[in-house]
Amino acid sequence: MTTMTTLARTLVLVSLGLAPLAGCHDEPHAAEGRAGGRLVVYTDQYPLEYIAERIGGDHVEVHFPMTEDGDPAFWNPGDDVVRRYQEADLVLRNGAGYAAWIDKVTLAPSKVVDCSKGFAADLIVIKNAVTHQHGPEGKHSHSGTAFTTWLDPSQAITMAEAVHAAILARRPEARADLDRGLEGLRRDLAGLEARLVAAVQQAPDRPLLASHPVYQYLARRLGLHLESVHWEPGEVPSEEEWSRFEALLGRHPAKGMLWEDTPLPVVAERLRGLGVTPEVYDPCARKPATGDFMTRMQADAAALERLYRP
Amino acid sequence: MKDALHLALRYLAHYRGRSLVLVLSLALLLFVPIGLRLLISRSAEALSARAAASPLLVGAKGSSVDLVLRALYFEGRAPEPIPWSEVERVQDSGHALAIPLHVRFRAGRLPLVGTTLDYFGFRGLEVARGGQLIRLGDCVLGARAADRLGLGPGDAVVTSPETVFDVAGVYPLELRVRGVLAPSGGPDDEAVFCAIETAWVVEGIGHGHEDLATSPTGVLKREGDTITGNASVQEFRRITPDNIDSFHFHGDRAGFPVTAVLAVPPDARASALLQGRYQGPDEARQIVVPAKVLDELLSTVFTVEGFVTLALGLVGLATLLTAALVFVLSLRLRARELATMRDIGASPARIRMLLLCEVGYLVLGAATIAALLLALTGGLLDGLLRRTLFG
Amino acid sequence: MQVAVEGLRFGYPDEGFVLDVPGFTVPSGRCVAWTGPSGCGKTTLLRLVAGLLVPDHGSVSLDGRAIQAWSEARRRELRIRDIGLVFQDFALLEYLDLRDNVLLPYRLHGCLRLDAAAAERADALLERLGLADKRHRRPEALSQGERQRLAVCRALVTGPRLVLADEPTGNLDPDNREKVLGLLVEEVRRHGATLVVVTHDQTRVDRFDEVRDVESLRRRPEAAGRTG
Numbered sequence: 001m002t003t004m005t006t007l008a009r010t011l012v013l014v015s016l017g018l019a020p021l022a023g024c025h026d027e028p029h030a031a032e033g034r035a036g037g038r039l040v041v042y043t044d045q046y047p048l049e050y051i052a053e054r055i056g057g058d059h060v061e062v063h064f065p066m067t068e069d070g071d072p073a074f075w076n077p078g079d080d081v082v083r084r085y086q087e088a089d090l091v092l093r094n095g096a097g098y099a100a101w102i103d104k105v106t107l108a109p110s111k112v113v114d115c116s117k118g119f120a121a122d123l124i125v126i127k128n129a130v131t132h133q134h135g136p137e138g139k140h141s142h143s144g145t146a147f148t149t150w151l152d153p154s155q156a157i158t159m160a161e162a163v164h165a166a167i168l169a170r171r172p173e174a175r176a177d178l179d180r181g182l183e184g185l186r187r188d189l190a191g192l193e194a195r196l197v198a199a200v201q202q203a204p205d206r207p208l209l210a211s212h213p214v215y216q217y218l219a220r221r222l223g224l225h226l227e228s229v230h231w232e233p234g235e236v237p238s239e240e241e242w243s244r245f246e247a248l249l250g251r252h253p254a255k256g257m258l259w260e261d262t263p264l265p266v267v268a269e270r271l272r273g274l275g276v277t278p279e280v281y282d283p284c285a286r287k288p289a290t291g292d293f294m295t296r297m298q299a300d301a302a303a304l305e306r307l308y309r310p
Numbered sequence: 311m312k313d314a315l316h317l318a319l320r321y322l323a324h325y326r327g328r329s330l331v332l333v334l335s336l337a338l339l340l341f342v343p344i345g346l347r348l349l350i351s352r353s354a355e356a357l358s359a360r361a362a363a364s365p366l367l368v369g370a371k372g373s374s375v376d377l378v379l380r381a382l383y384f385e386g387r388a389p390e391p392i393p394w395s396e397v398e399r400v401q402d403s404g405h406a407l408a409i410p411l412h413v414r415f416r417a418g419r420l421p422l423v424g425t426t427l428d429y430f431g432f433r434g435l436e437v438a439r440g441g442q443l444i445r446l447g448d449c450v451l452g453a454r455a456a457d458r459l460g461l462g463p464g465d466a467v468v469t470s471p472e473t474v475f476d477v478a479g480v481y482p483l484e485l486r487v488r489g490v491l492a493p494s495g496g497p498d499d500e501a502v503f504c505a506i507e508t509a510w511v512v513e514g515i516g517h518g519h520e521d522l523a524t525s526p527t528g529v530l531k532r533e534g535d536t537i538t539g540n541a542s543v544q545e546f547r548r549i550t551p552d553n554i555d556s557f558h559f560h561g562d563r564a565g566f567p568v569t570a571v572l573a574v575p576p577d578a579r580a581s582a583l584l585q586g587r588y589q590g591p592d593e594a595r596q597i598v599v600p601a602k603v604l605d606e607l608l609s610t611v612f613t614v615e616g617f618v619t620l621a622l623g624l625v626g627l628a629t630l631l632t633a634a635l636v637f638v639l640s641l642r643l644r645a646r647e648l649a650t651m652r653d654i655g656a657s658p659a660r661i662r663m664l665l666l667c668e669v670g671y672l673v674l675g676a677a678t679i680a681a682l683l684l685a686l687t688g689g690l691l692d693g694l695l696r697r698t699l700f701g
Numbered sequence: 702m703q704v705a706v707e708g709l710r711f712g713y714p715d716e717g718f719v720l721d722v723p724g725f726t727v728p729s730g731r732c733v734a735w736t737g738p739s740g741c742g743k744t745t746l747l748r749l750v751a752g753l754l755v756p757d758h759g760s761v762s763l764d765g766r767a768i769q770a771w772s773e774a775r776r777r778e779l780r781i782r783d784i785g786l787v788f789q790d791f792a793l794l795e796y797l798d799l800r801d802n803v804l805l806p807y808r809l810h811g812c813l814r815l816d817a818a819a820a821e822r823a824d825a826l827l828e829r830l831g832l833a834d835k836r837h838r839r840p841e842a843l844s845q846g847e848r849q850r851l852a853v854c855r856a857l858v859t860g861p862r863l864v865l866a867d868e869p870t871g872n873l874d875p876d877n878r879e880k881v882l883g884l885l886v887e888e889v890r891r892h893g894a895t896l897v898v899v900t901h902d903q904t905r906v907d908r909f910d911e912v913r914d915v916e917s918l919r920r921r922p923e924a925a926g927r928t929g
Contacts (some may be wrong), residue, residue, distance in 0.1 A: 023695070076555070079444050079445075080447070083444065086427065105444055106507075107426075107427060108427035108431065109397075154493035314808075317808055324795070336862050390883035650788070653753060654786060654806050660809060660810070
């Protein structure tokens with residue numbers, strides 16, 4: 001052990017959550033120096049940015065640096081952005097197959113925390129993906145995993161706990177603040193969950209539709225009778241899609257439909273004509289224009305309440 | 311003294327042929343054992359330093375020497391691979407930082423080491439030119455690897471199979487050189503590094519190809535959700551921004567192969583605790599302290615070296631005796647000369663001094679030549695032992 | 702330098718040889734030749750005078766100082782400073798050039814300093830004895846006569862007060878004998894030194910101030926036996 005450099009030792013201790021031992025060397029981590037002693041945290045979507053900020057407060061400097069339009073799940077950041085992730089003290093990733101770009105860039109595993117690991121066994125596998133075969137290796141599938149994990153508030157709490165543990169390992173001296181941050185967040189998420197459960201309890205058997213298959217975990221948690229189509233908020237579905245939709249309504253008579261974003265007025269009108277009320281339930285993968293993750297989730301809960309009003 | 315040196319030098323210069331033979335044989339007498347000793351001790355030092363800087367290694371059960379040589383020096387026989395889950399097992403133990411090492415393939419005839427960024431941090435390897443690994447398909451070169459391959463940032467290097475006979479699964483992948491590391495004076499200088507995921511692509515676990523679901527010509531048969539590709543489906547030999555999204559891994563990452571896990575515990579207690587975890591009777595992996603393994607290996611080397619030194623010593627003694635005999639015989643031939651000196655007024659001490667100066671010159675000349683030989687061959691011999699031992 | 706021998710007795714017991722000399726004196730500045738057949742003790746007497754041998758009895762005095770009682774070191778210093786030796790076989794060092802051969806005494810004893818004056822003396826001697834052109838050659842390049850001339854240069858370079866020559870012309874042809882002996886005597890006289898030449902050659906003795914048959918210096922063995 002004597003030949004280990006101070007830097008290497010710090011690396012080891014931090015990776016193991018033994019930072020107080022590393023602290024006895026007066027050698028600030030490169031990134032720490034840059035952030036004035038704050039832990040530099042990068043995330044691969046907005047909810048984790050929010051969670052890390054709620055828990056870490058002044059001890060962290062959290063970035064989710066996506067500036068382009070689009071869904072963070074399918075983002076492909078440029079080299080400069082990847083370098084910023086490499087230089088971070090901590091990278092919080094959603095996991096569950098979200099943001100696959102992370103698997104194709106090189107990050108130090110000791111810095112990367114998969115926040116869905118706490119419920120890895122409960123992840124929902126999407127079954128209808130194509131399986132194919134070529135060469136001698138046998139069949140394989142490009143099947144995916146449902147990744148909007150945070151829409152289940154219980155899972156969001158588990159993710160928050162993972163974030164708390166990761167920051168605490170690197171900033172053990174801030175334990176009191178971090179604990180307080182987690183507690184507040186846990187309370188808010190539990191409140192959200194209670195509100196959602198209560199809303200659905202009004203009419204637990206009511207069928208519901210979704211414009212996109214992103215609500216799997218929410219549906220599982222709340223026991224929703226949810227069927228999804230593949231409609232984009234900014235597009236008008238073709239007549240063929242409408243007729244398939246009507247057929248679906250025939251065997252799944254839903255009165256409400258969840259949308260990731262506001263559908264085009266013409267689409268909304270036609271839906272209402274079919275007796276289906278569109279409501280926006282934004283998964284909030286990106287920071288909303290106003291408010292934050294929690295206000296957005298509460299707005300989503302309000303939308304659900306409207307759909308389940310008796 | 312000056313006079314004695316002058317006379318001695320004149321004598322040796324006059325009989326330069328004889329002097330040269332004496333000097334050369336003495337030089338060899340000095341050079342061979344010292345050179346051997348130096349070579350071994352220097353190589354041993356370098357090996358030991360590397361081992362001492364690598365606290366623990368986890369690998370498949372089997373030869374601990376193979377494991378250490380492969381994981382630390384990228385040489386020798388590759389041990390059986392272990393699954394990625396072993397990396398997580400070490401990391402999750404909380405006793406050590408786990409750095410995976412995948413040392414199976416070569417790139418441009420040099421070892422290709424698949425690992426993670428933690429490796430560079432742990433070894434203190436800095437990027438001297440270009441940048442660090444960023445994406446799948448990137449590599450960084452050790453300082454000497456860059457020199458030997460004549461490559462730098464922006465260039466490409468093609469991977470090669472383990473052996474020329476390994477034609478089955480592995481196909482060459484063109485790696486993009488992102489950067490060149492600063493010299494570190496160790497095996498890292500002569501290696502090509504890539505992300506472990508890239509190594510898996512080389513191994514064929516991960517690959518990229520055109521999307522079969524949309525390919526008009528690549529489908530052999532379609533059964534329900536299963537599409538079988540035909541021979542026209544092209545696997546990409548180079549990972550580019552255009553095709554990187556098509557790269558994917560098959561199976562569970564937990565089962566992906568790793569040559570060894572470099573485990574870095576923060577202190578002796580954690581080290582002991584981690585080692586304790588590998589002591590079970592059903593344990594399929596071994597954990598080794600590289601310094602200990604190397605000490606055992608080197609003690610064998612030193613035993614052999616001891617015999618060689620003994621043999622060389624005997625040969626040396628014989629040579630020395632022969633040289634002494636030559637010298638004494640030459641004294642007999644010089645009896646008249648020495649008597650003249652005595653008659654003229656030289657003391658026996660002065661004559662002894664003169665002869666000593668001659669011997670001194672011979673030894674000095676021999677030592678100089680031996681030192682020159684050592685200096686000249688030092689660079690060439692560097693690493694020779696390593697290659698001899700592990701090659 | 703005056704050489705005086707008194708009651709000298711020296712023997713090689715193994716060979717049954719005894720040299721018994723009642724006494725004689727060579728005055729300072731004289732050139733003398735000691736003659737006699739081989740084995741008569743000429744060389745032994747010369748070596749006794751040079752202090753290379755120590756008599757069993759009697760004394761050898763140089764300028765009135767009895768050297769047989771001196772330490773080896775003191776006799777060495779005496780030889781290097783005050784005595785020039787010329788040998789029958791020249792005793793040159795083949796690996797030194799002519800000049801280095803001449804200057805050899807300066808390199809063998811700490812009491813002499815090899816300075817510019819010494820070098821000048823060596824060059825002057827080589828010049829006078831006709832060897833200046835070859836001063837940087839080695840003895841192997843010399844004829845027999847030249848070799849002995851070189852030996853004479855070496856014997857004279859330190860400016861000795863006594864020159865002892867043992868058969869200096871013994872290995873030379875008649876021409877060279879004449880020449881070398883002439884030069885030797887001439888140079889010694891020039892230096893004002895005393896010269897003792899041991900030779901069995903009776904033909905060239907007219908150059909010397911005095912010629913003594915060693916047999917005449919010796920006491921007869923039976924007389925020696927009586928006194929001893």
